[in-house]
Amino acid sequence: MIVIVDYGMGNLRSVQKGFERVGASAQIVTRPDQIDRADKVVLPGVGAFRDAVAHLGRQQLVEPLIAAAKSGRPFLGICLGLQLLFEVGYEGGTHAGLGVVPGKVVRFDFTDLANGRELKIPHMGWNELLWDGPCPLMKGLSSPRHFYFVHSYYVEPADAGVSFGRCAYGYEFTAMIWRDSLFATQFHPEKSQADGLTMLRNFAAL
Numbered sequence: 719m720i721v722i723v724d725y726g727m728g729n730l731r732s733v734q735k736g737f738e739r740v741g742a743s744a745q746i747v748t749r750p751d752q753i754d755r756a757d758k759v760v761l762p763g764v765g766a767f768r769d770a771v772a773h774l775g776r777q778q779l780v781e782p783l784i785a786a787a788k789s790g791r792p793f794l795g796i797c798l799g800l801q802l803l804f805e806v807g808y809e810g811g812t813h814a815g816l817g818v819v820p821g822k823v824v825r826f827d828f829t830d831l832a833n834g835r836e837l838k839i840p841h842m843g844w845n846e847l848l849w850d851g852p853c854p855l856m857k858g859l860s861s862p863r864h865f866y867f868v869h870s871y872y873v874e875p876a877d878a879g880v881s882f883g884r885c886a887y888g889y890e891f892t893a894m895i896w897r898d899s900l901f902a903t904q905f906h907p908e909k910s911q912a913d914g915l916t917m918l919r920n921f922a923a924l
Contacts, residue, residue: 787803
């Protein structure tokens, strides 16, 4: 069973419909025990890091999500769901994340770029993802590919080895991570047409 975690800050139905389109069943859940019983876990999200952490705490989802991400079961974070996996985020202050992946979440800063005034925040729309080597989630796809982004913050992993996909907006940043059965993307596969659906199909098949 694939579960999509609802903590009040995600485009849940879009993700669920994406899985349905590739012939996979995914259930939207809100309780810790539902995460514990899941075969695969998807953590989506749209919005502010600080608010998301507060919602997860109120719903007692922090420990189940950490356990799931470390369990060896397939785990997919999407957008804010990627950022929440890290140790700390700096949106609206300094806030602890789930701490599954060492590193931080920082805001785009173009002040030192010659074309900085031309670049808008958030980074919104289609952009190119590049990666090196095979990955189970990218089966059937070759680098580069275009995916859909909407974000003002991005992750900086402490361990470069966890960074798998990269994108350039003003400068290069990590747009996808992969460690064992843990995958997470800054872009939205569910909004990225055929290539995004291929990723969801691959995740369902893990």
